[in-house]
Amino acid sequence: MGIAGAANLVCLVNLPRGREHPYAPLGLLCLAGALKGTAFPSLVLDFELLYRTGKLSSSDPNLPETVARMAADTGARFFGVTTDCSSYPVTIRFCQLLKERNPRAVVILGGPHASFIGPETIAAFPEAVDFVVRGEGEETLPELLAALAAGSDPGAVRGIAYRADGRVVATPPRPPVRDLDALPRPDFTGYPVAELLALFAPLGQHPFLPVESGRGCPKACSFCAATRLWGRHRARAPRTVFDEMAALNREHGVSAFEVIQDNIASDPGFLPAFCDLLTDAGSPFRWSCSISTDFLDDAIAERMRRAGCTGVFVGIESGSPEMQRLIGKQLDLGHAERAVRACLERGMTVGTGFILGFPEETTRDLDLTLSLATRLRRAGAEIRLSQLSIFPGTPIYRRHLGEVVLEERYSCTSVPLLSFAGQRELVARHPELFSSYFTLPNRHWPQVDLGWMILFFDIAWMYFPQPLGNVLEAAGPLGDGPLDVFLAWDRWRASTRPDAPFTPDFVFYSFNDFLDHFAAELGRRRAERPGDLDSPAAPA
Numbered sequence: 104m105g106i107a108g109a110a111n112l113v114c115l116v117n118l119p120r121g122r123e124h125p126y127a128p129l130g131l132l133c134l135a136g137a138l139k140g141t142a143f144p145s146l147v148l149d150f151e152l153l154y155r156t157g158k159l160s161s162s163d164p165n166l167p168e169t170v171a172r173m174a175a176d177t178g179a180r181f182f183g184v185t186t187d188c189s190s191y192p193v194t195i196r197f198c199q200l201l202k203e204r205n206p207r208a209v210v211i212l213g214g215p216h217a218s219f220i221g222p223e224t225i226a227a228f229p230e231a232v233d234f235v236v237r238g239e240g241e242e243t244l245p246e247l248l249a250a251l252a253a254g255s256d257p258g259a260v261r262g263i264a265y266r267a268d269g270r271v272v273a274t275p276p277r278p279p280v281r282d283l284d285a286l287p288r289p290d291f292t293g294y295p296v297a298e299l300l301a302l303f304a305p306l307g308q309h310p311f312l313p314v315e316s317g318r319g320c321p322k323a324c325s326f327c328a329a330t331r332l333w334g335r336h337r338a339r340a341p342r343t344v345f346d347e348m349a350a351l352n353r354e355h356g357v358s359a360f361e362v363i364q365d366n367i368a369s370d371p372g373f374l375p376a377f378c379d380l381l382t383d384a385g386s387p388f389r390w391s392c393s394i395s396t397d398f399l400d401d402a403i404a405e406r407m408r409r410a411g412c413t414g415v416f417v418g419i420e421s422g423s424p425e426m427q428r429l430i431g432k433q434l435d436l437g438h439a440e441r442a443v444r445a446c447l448e449r450g451m452t453v454g455t456g457f458i459l460g461f462p463e464e465t466t467r468d469l470d471l472t473l474s475l476a477t478r479l480r481r482a483g484a485e486i487r488l489s490q491l492s493i494f495p496g497t498p499i500y501r502r503h504l505g506e507v508v509l510e511e512r513y514s515c516t517s518v519p520l521l522s523f524a525g526q527r528e529l530v531a532r533h534p535e536l537f538s539s540y541f542t543l544p545n546r547h548w549p550q551v552d553l554g555w556m557i558l559f560f561d562i563a564w565m566y567f568p569q570p571l572g573n574v575l576e577a578a579g580p581l582g583d584g585p586l587d588v589f590l591a592w593d594r595w596r597a598s599t600r601p602d603a604p605f606t607p608d609f610v611f612y613s614f615n616d617f618l619d620h621f622a623a624e625l626g627r628r629r630a631e632r633p634g635d636l637d638s639p640a641a642p643a
């Protein structure tokens with residue numbers, strides 16, 4: 104790190120999160136690209152990578168202090184920290200500790216979480232955070248740094264929040280970057296790419312890097328902040344994306360990519376042209392992407408496969424047409440199911456995301472979601488169930504923030520890797536900042552623990568998809584859906600293992616016992632209602 108200690112050094116910080124895959128912090132690398140050649144040299148300090156490579160230990164009781172010391176030791180004058188919901192408490196703690204060590208440090212937050220709660224963050228933690236940048240940072244950050252270095256009024260910089268004369272000020276929003284192709288490439292030069300790529304082999308995964316295809320999404324779903332974060336959706340030119348892949352391939356030997364955008368088909372013209380470009384070049388890369396099923400059919404799936412696409416992620420969210428309408432996603436669920444199958448039939452992996460816990464969701468909606476997920480799992484898709492998280496910047500946050508409750512266990516999208524003394528009190532005091540740690544009660548459901556429900560289905564779908572399917576087939580004629588099966592499991596757990604730990608291992612190792620218990624229960628219920636039912640298959 105030759106530039107450490109240089110005047111005007113900007114340290115771009117990614118705090119450790121304990122993610123499921125190794126990931127390059129693309130947003131910070133974009134900022135490094137934007138600062139290249141300016142008066143503000145930057146370095147990306149990726150604590151997630153240090154954690155994954157064993158250079159930081161999550162069992163270090165002083166991990167927040169260690170991380171703050173390492174950041175302070177760079178000698179940087181400016182610190183730009185990227186934020187998301189699950190790392191926000193530790194982000195605040197990190198900034199406090201950094202400022203204690205180096206009171207002259209200028210701390211700037213940005214990213215999808217802080218963007219929506221800039222003034223609130225600065226008002227709550229004036230000792231820790233100096234500026235919050237809203238939305239895209241490539242133009243705002245260099246402008247802000249230039250204003251600070253020149254000692255001029257940052258009030259002229261659009262898209263920031265800060266404190267002036269004891270008041271919190273938010274400047275007018277900055278319009279979205281008009282031409283994404285004109286942005287500098289993400290700068291990987293100071294980043295230890297080889298170390299990151301070496302992490303994939305032990306996980307049995309193909310090493311990949313992220314490339315952006317564009318920003319934003321034409322939809323405005325009630326739970327998602329993407330549309331509000333990025334403003335108008337914009338695509339990059341297929342050729343720019345292809346050239347970036349080719350350059351990363353030349354420079355780092357990587358031949359697989361995750362194409363980053365909430366929905367690669369946001370601009371309907373991009374995807375066909377991108378596929379053709381790759382196919383004409385001999386499909387040199389493997390790639391995956393997120394796509395809305397609206398845009399996915401046999402023809403486009405075939406085009407994607409030929410172009411090297413090996414996997415897609417689709418957010419379906421709910422199996423209920425009524426919920427599709429209420430959350431504003433408006434998917435045609437029959438089409439969604441066919442779209443998933445079109446990809447699976449072509450050998451692609453398909454990850455499907457579902458959300459449980461919308462405030463209006465009834466038990467019937469929930470059953471429809473769990474049934475659809477079970478069908479897709481049996482067809483070969485991977486299922487990711489999430490508890491509804493309340494993100495700042497979303498309609499759900501605006502409507503329901505006043506109703507959230509802090510359960511004993513945090514909401515499962517926000518289990519922090521780093522905890523520190525006083526974290527729970529900090530979270531409890533600021534639902535407006537840490538909303539994703541809270542739960543939104545649902546009036547229509549029985550009192551169920553969503554954490555257990557998600558753990559139950561995760562394990563069942565991962566390891567027991569066939570037996571679970573058989574159970575559902577056997578329970579169906581008795582009027583039971585997947586929710587009833589979970590409730591039966593939950594009763595069985597409460598009566599036989601009331602102190603069971605909340606762990607995947609517990610669900611896994613007790614699953615066969617539950618199946619035996621449930622088969623016996625179904626047998627009893629059938630016997631009580633002879634003649635009502637055809638002779639049903641016993642669950643295997």
Ligand code: B12
Pocket residue numbers: 120121122123124126127128129130131133134182183184185186187188189211212213214215216236238239240241244313315319327328329363364365489494495515516517
């Ligand atoms: C890839 C991805 C992931 C990857 C990891 C990403 C990574 N780099 O480490 C994985 C799959 C692991 C992941 C996981 C999760 N993710 Co995610 N993920 C994304 C996704 C699709 C792309 C991120 C990206 O690279 N964007 C492109 C770069 C260029 O954008 P950027 O990072 O936002 O940076 C720009 C600006 O935000 C800003 N900026 C960012 N940081 C900073 C810092 C400073 C100082 C400044 C000035 C500016 C600035 O400038 C950058 C350039 O313009 C985004 C959606 C999206 N389209 O961005 C969601 C997104 C970030 N994820 C989200 C969520 C909720 C999650 C999960 C919690 C989901 C879950 N169900 O568990 C988990 C978190 C797990 C964990 N423990 O951390 C939300 C975050 C919402 C929030 N309020 O925090 C997003 C926005 C999706 C959404 N539509 O809501 N995710």
